[in-house]
Amino acid sequence: MLSSLSDAAAEYQAEMSESDLPIDSKTESYLQALESQPVDVVRAAVHNCRRSGLRREGLHDIIVDGNRLGRFRRPDGGAYTIRPLQLLRDVPTRWSSTYNMIERYLELHPAIAELALQIRNDARITVASHKQYEVLQDILSVLRVAHNAQQLLSAEKTPTLALAFPVYEAVIEHWEQLCGVIPELSHSISSGISKLREYVTRTQDVPVHSLSMFVNPSLKLDWIRDNWTPPQAAAAEAAVRDEMLRIRRLITAAAPPPRMSSSSNRSTQAQNRGYLRLVTAGATLRRASELPPLENNSRPAKFACQSLAPGIHSNHNSTPATRPNTDARDQMLVDEEFARYMEDKTVSNEQMGSFDLTEYWKVHQYTYPLIFRIAMDVLPVQASSVSSERVFSSSKQTCTSDRNRITPENMEYLQVLKHALIRRRRESPTALENDDLDPVSHMFENVSLELDEP
Template sequence: MDQSEEMRDDECLSGSASPLFSPSEGNDSSKHLLPIWSSPSLELVDDLSSTQDVDSTPCSSPTEISSDGSKEKRISVVWNHCKKRKVEEDLVGESKQQVSMDCYHFDPNLVRRKLANMVILHEYPLNMVEHIGFREFSASLQPLFKMVCRNTLKRDIFKIYDYERGKTFMELEKIPSRIAISTSMWTSSNKRRQFMLVKAHYIDDSWTLESRFMRFIYVPSPHTNEVLSNALLDCLLEWNVDRKLSTVVVDDYGTTDAMIKILLDKFQISSLILHGSLLHMRCAAYIFNLIAQDGLAVIGESIDKIRESVLFWTTSKKRNKKFEEAARQLYISSTKELILDSKTHWNSTYLMLSTALVYKDVFLHLRQCDSSYNCIPSEIDWEVVKDVCGTLELFYDMTKFVSGTTYPKASMYFHYMCQVKIELSECIVSSNEVIRKMASNMLEKFDSYWNVVDRIMGVAAVLDPRFKMKLLEWCFPTIYGDTAYEEIEKIRRIFYDLLEQYHSKEMDKEDSFANSSFCMTKGSQSKSLYEFDLFVSSELKCRNVKLEFDHYIEDGVLPRTPNFDILSWWKGNGVKYPTLQRIARDILAVPVSTVALESPFSTNERLLGPHRNRLHPKTLEALMCAQNWLQNEIKGSSSKLEGGTIQTILDDYDDLGVESDDTEPLEWNSFSCL
């Protein structure tokens, strides 16, 4: 193809409106021809014989109106040479795919806002805007956009933070229900700074469980109870939620009991649920981790022997292959692979032990076949590990249940706690001395947790129409024995107290309205008789509220179905149980754990990424909080999630070093040449 034809090709693909042939070329048929408009899917083909896999159907020519008024389609030699062909993308060299956007309006402020959102959402470093590669990429997308510097980007991030904070503040302000607060401590990866994350949990007007970051507070040393409680109190006062609290859920980063006592002394007790008796809630996942690690510590010697055996057979491919061959010879059908544990994550130790138990006979068989294998566990070791794994399995399942970014409903949590209590009570009378010692240590820690959360979690379980009081009547006799009836009545009395408090709060609103109406319309009526009428009405309504709870219990339990939604059920039964509905909206919003999904099995500190160690605390708080607020907006709009994910740059780390069948392994050094 000569140079003039290449120029015409470019005009055709770039959207030029000039005709392919001009009248000066002497073609008489040119007066019947109309210009060919641009299309990124068209490419001129000069030599038809040389094309492969090309659709041979000619493109339709433009329609022309003849002299008699009828429409007819003309086909010229030009259209015979213009064939449909898929243009392949080529990232090397110059691309032929050029699209004209004549009506495009460029808004640099919008681009800056989207850039700041991107950095916030995906945790990109702020100095990314100064990277040459990113600047060149941005310029290729829109040459008119002047890339901002790092300081300008930071100012844009603070503007987004202020705007989103205002929206979140107004959202929490408008919620009529109470708000549960959870706190957790974070540490910079260089161990020099610590931060307190404060989150709000509530059920919105559509009866959806929601959570929002409130503050990411830098807490200077020393981290005493007074310092931590003051930091939390200042946050609650700043957000105006101190009189709307339901509970405060804390992980055990200190003596939390003392911290809660300090808060109770500074709160207005009358504004809390039952004068603050239900305020304290401990993080379930953190407690379970401590209990599980105590149990594993008792059988440390047996674990070390099994760990040594697993290490022996997983150190080389040859030994691993020999182990698999022995498993096939013994007809063990399990496909589980031997894995070595991480001592800081008790779940990996549990998985290592449970897998080793499956291949117990293989270890015994290989002792006879390989003289170099001399670290075989004894029969007593296997028996002890088997008993311990049976108990740890319950903690493993329970920890997975309570951990996650979407917190489980509190009502489903109580029966798990009852199972743990029953399991440990049975282990305490085991004939095995090691198991008894393990259960004793675990039960001591569990009881300290149970005594704090049993009441509020019991209330949450009763508010589940699939359980009600029947769950307590079923499990309490096993847990408490002869005192089970008294414990059940405690939960019932808590409900009556809650109903009375919520009813009194509603009556205060009605009395305030009635008093104003009385002053305007009943000035001649005796005030004492009017107050008597209010007293009689209050007594009657209080009796009706208690009957509301009794009717709820007497209605029986609902069948447990997989897709049952407790929040939707209470949303639809507010007319029948109006006071209980308000209680359910407050109690069912309480989270049982503050631990994120990615770290539920470790008591190690939550660490910030190393690329954020040197950020100013205010900048770090703006990034952390704004990220949460923007993520919730995106999740609330399904259209924004199409074709994308809300991941951070750290999410790619798990993929490094994983090789596929058709790709070369990724090497970091390869980036130095780009």
């Protein structure tokens, strides 16, 4: 988007010429300021103001004195104060760095102009003109939309991937509105929209996006059905059902078949034989004189009892279910849980501010066990790499020339541990004392050294 700012003025002039529409003097001066590369003006001013410690101190002193004396005035004449801050550089590898640079420059602009006037004989600091200042404000309004989206998707303590596509669509919608509000920047804004839509198209078929939105009770599949084409929505639902079925089959395969212990099995068989002897006793009642010899009638009676109910106490009375029956049962459980989850009420927009997704699945892990397993797989996936980049950005301070033989695994452990300790100290300064890092410090709290007298 920023690279297309240089062509934005020419594209706007060409569009107006094709439409046979005149350009007034105010718009012409705006286009001239846009053609003058105002972002480069800011970048050069930041470089010159931060070039030495004396200039940084001079800018700070000007801000302090100006606030004390009320020299900074609004267009209506009212005095206001400026925060005693320093200018920021933009870094190509740092998120929102250009936005932060322009925002800080506009905030400190009166102090920068005064510093440029004071040291005009020693150095030349470029100061944005009134029209350039106006153009920079409009550029900042365009970049603010992307900055807010980046901030939202870069959270560390809450899942963010489910909001990726909804946030991208919101960014596109706001930028399309800005094309009408600031038509002079429409070419640059349109290039940003095209780039974002290209990214969405490339990642739309990745199942993890559909799964992450599905496990979010505020979205489920409603957003997909409202914003995607019917074939895309059907594919997303199929991906969810397939993942639920895959997990169900894993659970079925991992569960051992129910088997009775050998002692209980023998007891059951004995009970069955006793019951059969009791209920079939009438079939073999005879007078003693009618009985055949003992050796000829003892075993046939036993065989007769067994033949009356074959298979009741057989060792093969509990054959495992066939594979088609198991698949049908798994599919039925998947469909039932999917329907219950979709019929459950969706979290409203009013509740989104206080809704905790991780707590929701702690409560509902037994209500929707298959979807809970999906949630545990996809919730840790973040929509932005900012959080992981923040963890490993200080690795050069861990792996130094004195510690250059750390294995990659240990390096990862150390960086995660260091980031956790730093964040813990930042959030609660009293929660982590220096002694907490030493597991044996308590052993030496009351140790004293006594010197023997000569």
